[in-house]
Amino acid sequence: xxxSLHLNLFIHGRGHHEASWRHxxxxxxxxTDIRYYQQLAQxxxxxxxxxxxxxxxxxxxxxxxxxxxSGLEPITTLSAVATVTDKIGLIGTASTTxxxxxxxxxxxxxxxxxSNGRAGWNIVTSWVQGAAPNYGDDTQVEHAERYERAHEFLxxxxxxxxxxxxxxxxxxxxxxxxxxxxxxxxIRHRGKHHGVxxxxxxxxxxxGRPVYIQAGSSETGRRFAARYAEAxxxxxxxxxxxxxxxxxxxxxxxxxxxxxxEILILPGISATIGSTEAEAKxxxxxxxxxxxxxxxxxxxxxxxxxxDFSHLSLDAKLSVDDFxxxxxxxxxxxRAGVILSIVKRxxxxxxxxxxxxxxxxxxxxxxxxxxxxxxxxEDWFKTGAADGFNVxxxxxxxxxxxxxxxxxxxxxxxxxxxxxxxxxTLREHYGLARPESQYFGTNPPAKLTA
Amino acid sequence: xxxSLHLNLFIHGRGHHEASWRHxxxxxxxxTDIRYYQQLAQxxxxxxxxxxxxxxxxxxxxxxxxxxxSGLEPITTLSAVATVTDKIGLIGTASTTxxxxxxxxxxxxxxxxxSNGRAGWNIVTSWVQGAAPNYGDDTQVEHAERYERAHEFLxxxxxxxxxxxxxxxxxxxxxxxxxxxxxxxxIRHRGKHHGVxxxxxxxxxxxGRPVYIQAGSSETGRRFAARYAEAxxxxxxxxxxxxxxxxxxxxxxxxxxxxxxEILILPGISATIGSTEAEAKxxxxxxxxxxxxxxxxxxxxxxxxxxDFSHLSLDAKLSVDDFxxxxxxxxxxxRAGVILSIVKRxxxxxxxxxxxxxxxxxxxxxxxxxxxxxxxxEDWFKTGAADGFNVxxxxxxxxxxxxxxxxxxxxxxxxxxxxxxxxxTLREHYGLARPESQYFGTNPPAKLTA
Numbered sequence: 001x002x003x004s005l006h007l008n009l010f011i012h013g014r015g016h017h018e019a020s021w022r023h024x025x026x027x028x029x030x031x032t033d034i035r036y037y038q039q040l041a042q043x044x045x046x047x048x049x050x051x052x053x054x055x056x057x058x059x060x061x062x063x064x065x066x067x068x069x070s071g072l073e074p075i076t077t078l079s080a081v082a083t084v085t086d087k088i089g090l091i092g093t094a095s096t097t098x099x100x101x102x103x104x105x106x107x108x109x110x111x112x113x114x115s116n117g118r119a120g121w122n123i124v125t126s127w128v129q130g131a132a133p134n135y136g137d138d139t140q141v142e143h144a145e146r147y148e149r150a151h152e153f154l155x156x157x158x159x160x161x162x163x164x165x166x167x168x169x170x171x172x173x174x175x176x177x178x179x180x181x182x183x184x185x186x187i188r189h190r191g192k193h194h195g196v197x198x199x200x201x202x203x204x205x206x207x208g209r210p211v212y213i214q215a216g217s218s219e220t221g222r223r224f225a226a227r228y229a230e231a232x233x234x235x236x237x238x239x240x241x242x243x244x245x246x247x248x249x250x251x252x253x254x255x256x257x258x259x260x261x262e263i264l265i266l267p268g269i270s271a272t273i274g275s276t277e278a279e280a281k282x283x284x285x286x287x288x289x290x291x292x293x294x295x296x297x298x299x300x301x302x303x304x305x306x307x308d309f310s311h312l313s314l315d316a317k318l319s320v321d322d323f324x325x326x327x328x329x330x331x332x333x334x335r336a337g338v339i340l341s342i343v344k345r346x347x348x349x350x351x352x353x354x355x356x357x358x359x360x361x362x363x364x365x366x367x368x369x370x371x372x373x374x375x376x377x378e379d380w381f382k383t384g385a386a387d388g389f390n391v392x393x394x395x396x397x398x399x400x401x402x403x404x405x406x407x408x409x410x411x412x413x414x415x416x417x418x419x420x421x422x423x424x425t426l427r428e429h430y431g432l433a434r435p436e437s438q439y440f441g442t443n444p445p446a447k448l449t450a
Numbered sequence: 451x452x453x454s455l456h457l458n459l460f461i462h463g464r465g466h467h468e469a470s471w472r473h474x475x476x477x478x479x480x481x482t483d484i485r486y487y488q489q490l491a492q493x494x495x496x497x498x499x500x501x502x503x504x505x506x507x508x509x510x511x512x513x514x515x516x517x518x519x520s521g522l523e524p525i526t527t528l529s530a531v532a533t534v535t536d537k538i539g540l541i542g543t544a545s546t547t548x549x550x551x552x553x554x555x556x557x558x559x560x561x562x563x564x565s566n567g568r569a570g571w572n573i574v575t576s577w578v579q580g581a582a583p584n585y586g587d588d589t590q591v592e593h594a595e596r597y598e599r600a601h602e603f604l605x606x607x608x609x610x611x612x613x614x615x616x617x618x619x620x621x622x623x624x625x626x627x628x629x630x631x632x633x634x635x636x637i638r639h640r641g642k643h644h645g646v647x648x649x650x651x652x653x654x655x656x657x658g659r660p661v662y663i664q665a666g667s668s669e670t671g672r673r674f675a676a677r678y679a680e681a682x683x684x685x686x687x688x689x690x691x692x693x694x695x696x697x698x699x700x701x702x703x704x705x706x707x708x709x710x711x712e713i714l715i716l717p718g719i720s721a722t723i724g725s726t727e728a729e730a731k732x733x734x735x736x737x738x739x740x741x742x743x744x745x746x747x748x749x750x751x752x753x754x755x756x757x758d759f760s761h762l763s764l765d766a767k768l769s770v771d772d773f774x775x776x777x778x779x780x781x782x783x784x785r786a787g788v789i790l791s792i793v794k795r796x797x798x799x800x801x802x803x804x805x806x807x808x809x810x811x812x813x814x815x816x817x818x819x820x821x822x823x824x825x826x827x828e829d830w831f832k833t834g835a836a837d838g839f840n841v842x843x844x845x846x847x848x849x850x851x852x853x854x855x856x857x858x859x860x861x862x863x864x865x866x867x868x869x870x871x872x873x874x875t876l877r878e879h880y881g882l883a884r885p886e887s888q889y890f891g892t893n894p895p896a897k898l899t900a
Contacts, residue, residue, distance in 0.1 A: 034564040066627065079529035080564050083484065100550070103553075114527070134647055195587075203520055
């Protein structure tokens with residue numbers, strides 16, 4: 001079978017461009033209206049996407065005065081989206097630093113049941129500056145410490161998800177036996193950060209457990225991804241770093257005894273699509289000019305540990321000396337590094353830097369025709385930069401609809417993308433095996449539908 | 451306007467009777483199948499019920515080998531139910547002991563948005579014996595300590611829910627102003643158990659905040675309910691204690707400066723309905739005989755702090771000396787007291803006690819004709835025992851359908867129950883005012899739909 005591209009829709013505000021919400025192609029539904037998320041998922045499902053993805057921040061968005069970022073919580077949203085879709089995967093973000101493992105395990109297992117096997121968990125350690133003060137910490141938990149917690153957390157929740165054998169539920173009214181208690185086990189975890197006795201209080205879910213997604217790109221984050229992740233969302237400004245990242249992660253995964261196919265690399269792509277390249281560039285520039293500098297400045301400051309950039313002139317050229325060392329930054333170190341590499345490469349003014357980050361916050365952006373965009377996707381896919389893409393439309397739903405109407409058919413014609421769903425779970429779309437229970441091994445899954 | 455009865459459907463397994471799942475009138479859908487919960491909510495909505503309610507336990511159910519109790523997590527379930535219903539209130543249980551306040555506030559605010567104002571929160575302090583070991587505690591948090599935490603927790607989440615003024619979202623693409631930041635406030639909470647800076651990361655929800663429900667009936671629990679609860683679920687074996695409870699809670703609420711109408715008292719009623727009383731009793735007895743003693747014994751043990759009853763003969767008469775003192779029991783003290791009062795009153799054998807608790811675990815049970823059940827409801831409603839009922843069908847969906855087809859029309863004919871929904875939020879069904887923001891006072895709620 002030919003290798004096939006994977007496409008995930010990353011839903012963010014009214015589109016990934018900071019000024020998306022001011023564009024007439026953006027929805028006018030409030031960001032708290034569930035119909036908006038349901039409609040986007042239905043559009044993406046019609047386009048045969050593998051999955052949709054909701055990010056999360058655990059704190060109010062930067063620059064809320066001038067940017068439309070005030071959405072619903074991911075798990076509740078995805079549960080409501082599950083009931084109006086059939087096939088598309090549903091990936092939600094949740095934090096290993098600020099959630100109880102028993103609560104998270106129950107909610108994702110429930111989502112996997114509710115969606116009949118479509119749940120994915122984007123595992124984050126919560127780097128957002130504003131999160132810690134909402135969870136009792138004055139200062140952010142240290143980078144290394146957060147990953148140490150994350151390892152323990154993964155260990156616990158994977159045990160909880162395996163604590164019922166697939167055949168534990170008997171449910172036989174005649175004999176009066178509901179469950180075979182010998183096929184349900186406590187997990188008896190006692191670690192540095194958590195003690196969890198188990199078992200989970202609901203049966204093993206259709207996928208065994210949610211698909212593990214990871215998006216941290218620091219050295220520690222990469223090692224974590226290589227060990228656990230089944231798909232990786234990653235931000236690259238150009239193909240070169242994407243190729244390096246791809247080789248690094250696949251190599252490290254091999255070091256953990258994993259096959260290259262067990263971990264998909266999905267770089268972000270934010271495509272502004274026009275019938276000519278000039279039209280696409282015009283739309284992109286229009287969006288840049290509709291941004292408000294305060295939004296980008298606040299986000300930039302947060303990316304650099306609260307460093308203040310407001311004394312700099314918007315129209316003077318930047319130098320790396322205007323920035324703190326990325327290694328001193330608590331938070332998403334890799335994102336800070338990406339920003340510095342733009343400064344080194346392009347020597348932009350502050351305004352130009354803010355514009356270039358307004359598109360997709362350090363992810364790859366492209367403005368061009370459907371053919372140009374399909375060419376780029378094919379190139380990255382065929383030359384070791386990507387197994388697929390995290391599709392980040394600058395304006396939603398407009399540029400998702402255009403992507404599906406104009407770009408997807410080209411990819412299909414080239415034999416790169418499915419023309420129908422073959423499976424019905426997220427694992428099946430991603431070509432991943434269903435994991436065995438670490439306690440009970442393989443068993444034919446219990447018949448879960450009446 | 452005449453005072454009108456309130457009805458809530460309490461969804462529990464395949465019905466409240468422990469042996470419900472063995473009855474042909476019970477659903478055969480797995481308890482992990484969302485369609486089951488959606489169907490029950492739709493039946494209850496057709497029956498014009500105020501609300502549905504999901505309990506929760508944070509640990510595997512007692513006696514899982516012989517009882518069908520392995521449901522989905524409440525918040526995810528209610529989000530999925532919200533999208534297939536329009537009017538009915540959606541009440542979920544969540545713990546103030548084992549949840550982070552910021553997480554809980556976001557999820558309930560999201561549920562309130564997703565359902566257009568139908569969310570209710572059953573506030574529990576997590577008395578279940580098995581919960582603590584799933585959250586790092588070797589021993590259960592003490593009763594008094596749990597309520598102390600609950601007070602602080604309520605204070606925090608109510609502030610988070612009030613942290614956006616109703617008119618904070620401007621969402622004006624032309625001016626580029628998304629939110630009025632002067633209408634969003636941090637909460638700066640620093641207490642004994644939590645520090646939460648705020649604000650919440652999403653706008654104020656349609657009801658302002660979810661309706662507060664409470665079900666603890668100990669002295670501390672009653673005081674807590676009188677102060678905060680807008681509806682109280684309560685268990686009584688007979689009308690007399692229900693009348694005392696009703697007067698006590700309404701009186702205590704007045705002591706907190708609240709009006710009697712701001713707190714609804716909803717005792718549980720588990721009605722086995724037959725076309726004759728004899729037929730109803732026969733059905734009840736059939737269900738009793740289909741129970742497995744191990745289930746009831748394990749639950750009884752847990753109700754009395756792990757006390758072992760298994761050395762007692764099933765068919766010998768019980769005495770109060772077979773039980774520990776309720777005041778020494780950590781957990782739901784009031785439930786232990788209710789059980790002892792049955793022992794004193796009826797002098798049952800252990801088997802008889804287990805049968806009487808198998809029906810609805812200490813809630814009021816009745817087996818009779820639709821007229822007899824309507825008479826009881828009217829009597830309790832009109833003589834100071836209830837503002838409505840927490841309807842606990844012994845077998846689901848069978849005895850819910852019968853209740854709606856046979857009992858509800860009698861209540862309507864007597865002018866006791868609505869014949870159409872008048873409002874569309876849970877607050878409106880319950881006759882409760884929408885709370886003002888403690889920071890921003892009254893404001894016309896922002897227009898939240900496009």
